[in-house]
Amino acid sequence: MPKFEYAPAPESRSVVSLRESYGLFIDGAFTDTVDGRPFKTISPATEEVLAEVTEAGPSDVDRAVTAARKAYDQTWSRMPGTERAKYLFRVARLVQERSRELAVLESLDNGKPIKESRDVDIPLVAAHFFYHAGWADKLEFAGYGPSPRPIGVAGQVIPWNFPLLMLAWKIAPALACGNTVVLKPAETTPLTALAFAEICQQADLPPGVVNIVTGAGETGRALVEHPGIDKVAFTGSTEVGKQIARACRRTHKRNTLELGGKAANIVFEDAAMDQAVEGIVNGIFFNQGHVCCAGSRLLVQESVYDEVIASLRRRLSTLRLGDPLDKNTDVGAINSAAQLAKIRELSDVGEAEGAERWSPPCELPARGFWFPPTIFTGVTQAHRIAREEIFGPVLSVLTFRTPAEAVEKANNTPYGLSAGVWTEKGSLILWMASRLRAGVVWANTFNRFDPTSPFGGYKESGYGREGGRHGLEAYLDV
Amino acid sequence: MSITLEGARDLRGFLHGLPGVDRVGAEARAAMLAGRSIKTTAKQWALDLAISMIDLTTLEGQDTPGKVRALCAKGRQPDPADPTAPHVAAICVYSDLARVAAQEVAGRGIHVASVATSFPSGRASLDVKLADVRYAVAEGADEVDMVIDRGAFLAGNYDLVYSEIVAVREACGEAHLKVILETGELATYDNVRRASWLAMLAGADFIKTSTGKVSPAATLPVTMVMLEAVRDFRAAHGRQVGVKPAGGIRTAKDAIRYLVLVNETAGEDWLDPDWFRLGASSLLNDLLMQRTRMKTGHYEGPDYFTLD
Numbered sequence: 001m002p003k004f005e006y007a008p009a010p011e012s013r014s015v016v017s018l019r020e021s022y023g024l025f026i027d028g029a030f031t032d033t034v035d036g037r038p039f040k041t042i043s044p045a046t047e048e049v050l051a052e053v054t055e056a057g058p059s060d061v062d063r064a065v066t067a068a069r070k071a072y073d074q075t076w077s078r079m080p081g082t083e084r085a086k087y088l089f090r091v092a093r094l095v096q097e098r099s100r101e102l103a104v105l106e107s108l109d110n111g112k113p114i115k116e117s118r119d120v121d122i123p124l125v126a127a128h129f130f131y132h133a134g135w136a137d138k139l140e141f142a143g144y145g146p147s148p149r150p151i152g153v154a155g156q157v158i159p160w161n162f163p164l165l166m167l168a169w170k171i172a173p174a175l176a177c178g179n180t181v182v183l184k185p186a187e188t189t190p191l192t193a194l195a196f197a198e199i200c201q202q203a204d205l206p207p208g209v210v211n212i213v214t215g216a217g218e219t220g221r222a223l224v225e226h227p228g229i230d231k232v233a234f235t236g237s238t239e240v241g242k243q244i245a246r247a248c249r250r251t252h253k254r255n256t257l258e259l260g261g262k263a264a265n266i267v268f269e270d271a272a273m274d275q276a277v278e279g280i281v282n283g284i285f286f287n288q289g290h291v292c293c294a295g296s297r298l299l300v301q302e303s304v305y306d307e308v309i310a311s312l313r314r315r316l317s318t319l320r321l322g323d324p325l326d327k328n329t330d331v332g333a334i335n336s337a338a339q340l341a342k343i344r345e346l347s348d349v350g351e352a353e354g355a356e357r358w359s360p361p362c363e364l365p366a367r368g369f370w371f372p373p374t375i376f377t378g379v380t381q382a383h384r385i386a387r388e389e390i391f392g393p394v395l396s397v398l399t400f401r402t403p404a405e406a407v408e409k410a411n412n413t414p415y416g417l418s419a420g421v422w423t424e425k426g427s428l429i430l431w432m433a434s435r436l437r438a439g440v441v442w443a444n445t446f447n448r449f450d451p452t453s454p455f456g457g458y459k460e461s462g463y464g465r466e467g468g469r470h471g472l473e474a475y476l477d478v
Numbered sequence: 479m480s481i482t483l484e485g486a487r488d489l490r491g492f493l494h495g496l497p498g499v500d501r502v503g504a505e506a507r508a509a510m511l512a513g514r515s516i517k518t519t520a521k522q523w524a525l526d527l528a529i530s531m532i533d534l535t536t537l538e539g540q541d542t543p544g545k546v547r548a549l550c551a552k553g554r555q556p557d558p559a560d561p562t563a564p565h566v567a568a569i570c571v572y573s574d575l576a577r578v579a580a581q582e583v584a585g586r587g588i589h590v591a592s593v594a595t596s597f598p599s600g601r602a603s604l605d606v607k608l609a610d611v612r613y614a615v616a617e618g619a620d621e622v623d624m625v626i627d628r629g630a631f632l633a634g635n636y637d638l639v640y641s642e643i644v645a646v647r648e649a650c651g652e653a654h655l656k657v658i659l660e661t662g663e664l665a666t667y668d669n670v671r672r673a674s675w676l677a678m679l680a681g682a683d684f685i686k687t688s689t690g691k692v693s694p695a696a697t698l699p700v701t702m703v704m705l706e707a708v709r710d711f712r713a714a715h716g717r718q719v720g721v722k723p724a725g726g727i728r729t730a731k732d733a734i735r736y737l738v739l740v741n742e743t744a745g746e747d748w749l750d751p752d753w754f755r756l757g758a759s760s761l762l763n764d765l766l767m768q769r770t771r772m773k774t775g776h777y778e779g780p781d782y783f784t785l786d
Contacts, residue, residue, distance in 0.1 A: 003746040004524070004737065009515035115513070274706050275503030318742050327515035424498045444500050 006320075009327045011114045015101045018191070021052035024060055024214065025197035027067035028207025034059040036215065041190055044111035045324050045333040045368040053190045056213040058222045061182070064211040065228040068153040068180040071208030077150050077178045081137030088133035088175060090203040095126040098199065102192055106164055107324040109191040111333030111369070112287050114325050121165045124449055128168040128467075131451035132176035135472060139177065142469050148476040150178030151254065152230030155223045157244075159236045160186035160335050161290040161391075167193055169466045170233050171210060172451075177475035179231070180209045184223055186236075187216035188336045221247075229253060233474065235292070238389075238415075238460050256464025256474045258292065258456060260389040261417030263438065264410035265295030265446060266400075269304045271422035275444065277311045280395070283420060283446040285319065285331055285373050289393040290339070292461070293418035295446050297386055298397045299406050305399050309377060316373050317360040331393060334369040343371050343392035350376045350385035355396070381412055389415070403428060407435045416458025420446045439465070489636045493675060499667035499703055508699040514738045521734065525769045526564055528733040528761075529556060531751045533591055533722065535570040535759050537598075537690065543578045545786075546571055550582030552786040557766050559782070560773075566762065567751040568621060572597070573614035580618025591656070592619035595646060598660075598689035600625035604642060611649040622646070623656040625689060626673065628663045636676060643680035656684035656722055661700045662692040670700055674707035684720035690757065695725025698739060705743040721748065724757025730768040733761060 021038065023030045035057030040049045056064070076084070095102065102125070103117040112121070139148050154174045158166035163185055174181050185193035197212045213219055217240075224232050224244050232255040234244050241259040248255045265283045267276050283295025300308045324332035334340040351357050359372040371392055379386050379396040386396045400406040410419055419438040421429050433441045439456045442448060449455070454470035456462060464474045516524055534553045536545060550569050557563040568589035569579045576592040583590060592614035596602035602610075611622055624646050630638040647655050657677035661670050677685050685704055688695040701723045708719045721744070723736060733756060740748045748754050763783045771777050 003749050004741045005520060006514065006516060007518040007520040009517045119513075271497070272500035272503065273497040275500035275507070278503055278507050327513075424500075444503065 006328050008323070010323060010325045011104055011107075011118075011327055013104060013108070013325065016104050016108065018051050022054060022190070022194050022214070024054050024056050024064070025194065025200075025210070025212040026060070026064045027211065028201065028205070030197070033057060034063070036060050036219075039187070041109060041188065043108050043368070044188070044335050045365070047367055050108060051191065053194070053214045055187075055215040056184075056219045056222075061213055061219065061222040061226055062228075064182045064213050065153060065155070065223075065226050067208035068182050068211055069228055071206055072150075072153055072180040075206045076175075076180050076209050079178070081139060081178075084175060084178065085133045085136035087203055087205055088129050088136060088172065091199060091205070092126045092129035092133060094199045094202055095122065095129060098195070099123070099126070102164060102195060104325065105195055106192050107332070109189050110160065110163055111324050111335050113329040113332045114327055115329065116287060121162055124451070125164050125168040128165075128172045128451045132172035135173075136176040139472065139476070142472050142476075144473060144476050144478040148177075148478055151475060151477050152179060153228060154179050154181045154231040154233055154475065155226065155229040156181055156183040156233045157220045157223065157236065158183065158185055160189040161287060161292070163189040164192040164196065166235050167196060169235070173466070173471050174233075174475045175209065177472060179475050182211045182213060182223060182229070184213050184215060184220050187214070190214040224248070231255065231475070233464075234258070241462060256466075257462035258464070258466060259460060259462040260391075261292045261294065261415045261457065261461050262297055262387065262389055262413045263293055263295050263415075263418040263420070264297045264299050264406075265420040266299045266406045266410060266422065266432065267301065267304070267308060268403075268421075268423035268425070268428065269301045270424050272424060272444065273304070273307070273311065276422040277308065277315050279420060279422060279444070279446045280312060281315055281319070284395045285393050286447050288332055288334055288371070290335060290391055291447065293440060293447065294391075295418070295420050296390060296395060297410075298395055299400050299409055300397060301406075302399045302401055309397070312375065313358065313360070316375070319360065319373055321362055321370070321372065322365060331373060334371050334392065337369055339391065340369040340371060343390055343394060346385055346388060346390045347374060347394055350379070350383065350394075350396070353383050353385070355379045355383055355385060381409060387413065403432065407432065411435075411437045414460040417461035418442065489640055489676070490634065493636060493672040496671055496675060499671055501667055504667055504703060505699045508702045508739065511702075511738050511742055512698055512735045514735075516734050516738065522769075522772050524734045524737050525730060525765050525772065527749065528730070528737060528756060529765050529769070530564040530567060531754055531756050532566040532762055533568045533570040533724070533755045533757045534566045534762060535690070535724070535757055537570070537572060537593060541572060541575055543575065546575045546578045547582055548786040550579055552762070552784060553588055554583060554586050556762055557769070558784065560770070563766060563769060567755055570623065570757065573610060573617060573619065576614050576617035576619040589621050590619050591621035591623055592617070593623045593625075593689075595624040597623070597625050597658075598691040600627050601629075604645060607642070608645060608649045611646050615649075615651055615653050619653060621654045621656060622650050623658055623686060625658045625660060626677065628660050631664070631669070631673060631676075640676055640680045643677055643682065647681040654683040655681065656686045656720075657682040658686045658689055660689055660692055661687045662694045667699065667703050670703045671707055674704050675711065678707070678711045678719050682719060684722050684755070686722040686724055686757065688723075688725040688757075690725035696723030696727055696757075698735060701736060702739055702743050705740060705748070708748070709744045718747065718753060720753040720755065722755040722757055727756055727758045727761050728764065729761070730764045733765060
């Protein structure tokens with residue numbers, strides 16, 4: 001029994017008013033499905049049914065694309081940038097006004113701690129809309145020619161790990177550049193996207209500019225393969241990303257893909273150790289490790305290995321796992337039964353392959369999907385847990401002796417989304433950053449996001465950038 | 479962490495070999511912990527613990543025996559309306575008033591802390607500083623709050639700072655030694671970590687942030703760095719050293735944030751008046767006000783709490 005037992009401090013659910021069932025958001029209104037069917041979305045922390053939502057069928061997707069096309073041709077692509085900006089600013093402010101509700105809803109549907117949805121996800125959502133609102137009337141200065149044109153209708157498919165944030169990453173730049181969108185949220189986390197549809201209504205966004213079709217893989221396929229879209233933007237698994245890239249081949253469709261990762265978080269012996277340990281924890285246990293750029297491979301310089309592992313274990317023992325709505329929760333629920341099964345399978349493989357598994361003493365709730373923070377030591381490059389994306393709170397620890405060896409190991413992966421470098425030596429940071437083949441290299445920090453900074457991958461982590469001036473290219477005809 | 483003095487060629491080499499502190503990361507961590515939400519039973523427990531950790535302090539040129547007697551009365555029984563409120567940890571005064579304080583709290587389990595070594599500047603000869611310490615102890619102080627020579631520290635003269643602390647430690651005899659780093663003058667977290675280790679190696683029983691006469695006084699990130707230092711020092715040397723943030727802690731909310739910081743940095747072994755103190759004066763009434771509200775469900779006005 002700990003001396004200082006923090007009493008439950010749950011964020012109130014009363015700010016959220018859920019409907020019993022949701023239709024599809026097409027042409028500015030919620031409509032019933034034509035050829036789809038209902039399915040339920042649950043809270044992964046309790047398995048409680050939150051609402052019934054609609055799996056859109058091919059005709060629904062077709063209606064949505066038609067609405068988007070009409071809005072593109074008649075309204076949005078012709079509207080001056082200054083006017084588009086006004087709508088985006090309005091959306092950003094509405095997100096801020098409803099931030100508490102959106103945070104609670106996100107934590108309910110996704111399982112992530114309220115601390116993260118409240119302090120990271122939702123503020124970044126607003127920031128992305130504000131940032132891109134600023135670009136809408138300044139596109140001629142973005143470096144893509146004097147009068148860059150939009151592409152047309154974008155079909156966007158997003159994952160469940162940062163539901164509303166990924167929506168913002170997709171919708172904000174698309175709209176700023178003059179495109180219209182049909183967006184499909186992940187099947188396990190549709191609720192904040194539907195709340196966003198209400199925000200579009202509140203903002204008086206012209207009908208058809210944003211369409212939200214909920215559903216699973218089949219709906220996504222119908223959207224991606226629809227001949228009426230000009231651009232596919234996808235964030236998700238590398239496996240699906242490859243299918244999408246194949247589907248877009250020999251069509252007029254452009255595509256940008258933001259896929260998996262197996263990032264190296266590299267700790268040198270001269271690192272600011274307490275902050276490096278925080279960075280390791282944040283790198284892999286933030287959002288239960290459901291982060292494509294998670295620092296899932298820890299590379300520690302051998303001379304400080306024992307010290308780092310001891311500090312890490314001590315720090316992990318203070319992590320608070322439990323009710324996502326409790327303001328003191330550090331680690332929430334795994335998003336789905338399927339994801340939990342995958343994490344368990346790969347962890348078992350890690351053990352079977354001879355790595356040493358460790359978790360802090362940690363009581364898991366009886367209902368819902370939970371996995372304790374886990375560290376594997378004695379991992380080598382040949383282990384599956386050092387190569388495959390686990391997408392869960394599981395850290396593989398490897399060692400290195402020299403900077404060159406660290407670079408070699410960090411780059412020795414089919415992925416290349418992010419990397420972290422921890423050292424007090426500035427010149428070493430620059431030396432590493434120029435050699436690491438990763439879209440983002442963090443120095444003495446990890447998992448920091450900002451709308452002004454381009455994000456995207458090398459190799460099987462995908463192509464195209466989101467955010468910053470570079471991110472506009474994905475939505476301009478250049 | 480495997481830090482020991484053995485093998486270090488000299489103090490400078492050792493202190494500069496300590497891991498650095500990344501300012502951005504440290505402040506982010508402290509801010510995250512400040513966001514912990516402490517409610518209901520946890521809050522009640524924390525309020526009482528915070529009261530029992532206070533070094534109730536008056537360090538003014540205008541202090542008189544009467545003022546100190548009033549402070550001691552407050553320290554013994556902080557809330558006359560509620561005898562279940564715990565007493566404070568210590569009364570902290572200048573050395574010439576230590577005798578008054580010692581008489582007032584004798585037999586009550588309250589310590590008498592006296593500042594010494596030419597507090598707050600520390601700018602005097604070693605002889606004068608040691609005489610100040612011996613006088614404080616002779617007058618009844620069982621805790622001595624000394625200041626380090628910040629000028630010497632910033633000039634890199636670590637041996638001087640170290641030997642002064644060793645000398646003061648000896649002059650203290652049985653009295654506990656708190657070493658004030660005056661972190662507001664040390665400028666960087668790296669310096670705070672080095673000064674913490676320096677003080678602990680020289681024999682400090684407690685390391686303390688500030689005199690309260692310099693701004694900034696105690697801050698959460700500075701205290702966090704010091705808590706990391708005592709944690710690592712115990713792991714390396716097997717000796718536990720206490721921590722005392724002082725100055726600028728005025729509200730119950732602040733105090734609870736410090737307790738969370740202790741709990742999640744050094745660990746619960748430090749959640750005890752023997753190992754963690756809060757140097758404060760006006761904080762006590764806010765803690766009492768919150769305590770009464772937790773019990774009765776409503777706030778009493780400030781006139782219902784005694785001003786000492």
